Amino acid sequence: xxxxxxxxxxxxxxxxxxxxxxxxxxxxxxxxxxxxxxxxxxxxxxxxxxxxxxxxxxxxxxxxxxxxxxxxxxxxxxxxxxxxxxxxxxxxxxxxxxxxxxxxxxxxxxxx
Amino acid sequence: xxxxxxxxxxxxxxxxxxxxxxxxxxxxxxxxxxxxxxxxxxxxxxxxxxxxxxxxxxxxxxxxxxxxxxxxxxxxxxxxxxxxxxxxxxxxxxxxxxxxxxxxxxxxxxxxxx
Numbered sequence: 001x002x003x004x005x006x007x008x009x010x011x012x013x014x015x016x017x018x019x020x021x022x023x024x025x026x027x028x029x030x031x032x033x034x035x036x037x038x039x040x041x042x043x044x045x046x047x048x049x050x051x052x053x054x055x056x057x058x059x060x061x062x063x064x065x066x067x068x069x070x071x072x073x074x075x076x077x078x079x080x081x082x083x084x085x086x087x088x089x090x091x092x093x094x095x096x097x098x099x100x101x102x103x104x105x106x107x108x109x110x111x112x
Numbered sequence: 113x114x115x116x117x118x119x120x121x122x123x124x125x126x127x128x129x130x131x132x133x134x135x136x137x138x139x140x141x142x143x144x145x146x147x148x149x150x151x152x153x154x155x156x157x158x159x160x161x162x163x164x165x166x167x168x169x170x171x172x173x174x175x176x177x178x179x180x181x182x183x184x185x186x187x188x189x190x191x192x193x194x195x196x197x198x199x200x201x202x203x204x205x206x207x208x209x210x211x212x213x214x215x216x217x218x219x220x221x222x223x224x225x226x
Contacts, residue, residue, distance in 0.1 A: 032212050041220065041222070042220065043116075043202050043204075043218050043220050044155070044204075044217045045217070046214055046215065046216060046217075049212050049214060051212075091213075099145075099160070099170065099171070100157075100204075100215055101154070102155045103154055104154065105154075
């Protein structure tokens with residue numbers, strides 16, 4: 001599975017869009033990009049995933065560059081409840097173990 | 113995710129005791145996983161099961177065992193608990209037919225071994 005690189009921490013003003021970047025320059029063609037978040041010791045929460053195309057759901061949007069070497073998670077209108085650690089994970093669709101490798105993630109602090 | 117439940121939510125035990133953590137899911141998923149998380153670290157896979165008759169070791173299975181009693185239930189046991197097994201334990205599930213194998217996590221069990 002490809003390695004990911006994320007900033008350690010970011011701040012965002014409440015009500016503004018939060019844009020969380022992720023670099024995955026060694027991603028291969030059959031690997032998905034997943035985003036999860038963890039709010040203070042709670043279970044990780046699935047946010048969104050994508051393969052090649054940009055994706056949007058009720059929580060967020062995922063923008064994947066054309067060369068797939070990086071992506072950005074967008075929370076369109078951040079609230080205080082979005083304060084969490086956000087994990088960008090890259091994994092092949094046919095992973096033998098199903099294991100998700102959680103790195104250090106980005107700590108997003110949403111401020112009033 | 114309320115569809116994945118874990119019991120107990122918190123447990124304090126002593127070294128040498130046998131402990132069982134339980135996970136139940138109502139999502140109808142085939143695949144189930146046990147992870148542990150240590151402070152400031154990411155999650156590490158302990159065991160996983162792709163169906164009732166399938167049990168596989170993850171990266172840190174020593175000192176742990178599991179039982180898949182039914183499609184909806186996956187239990188993790190610590191045969192003889194030791195202090196370095198103090199951690200947050202998470203159960204997760206995913207659906208066999210999901211090409212992306214998206215995983216959904218339970219709320220976690222905080223285990224302290226004294």
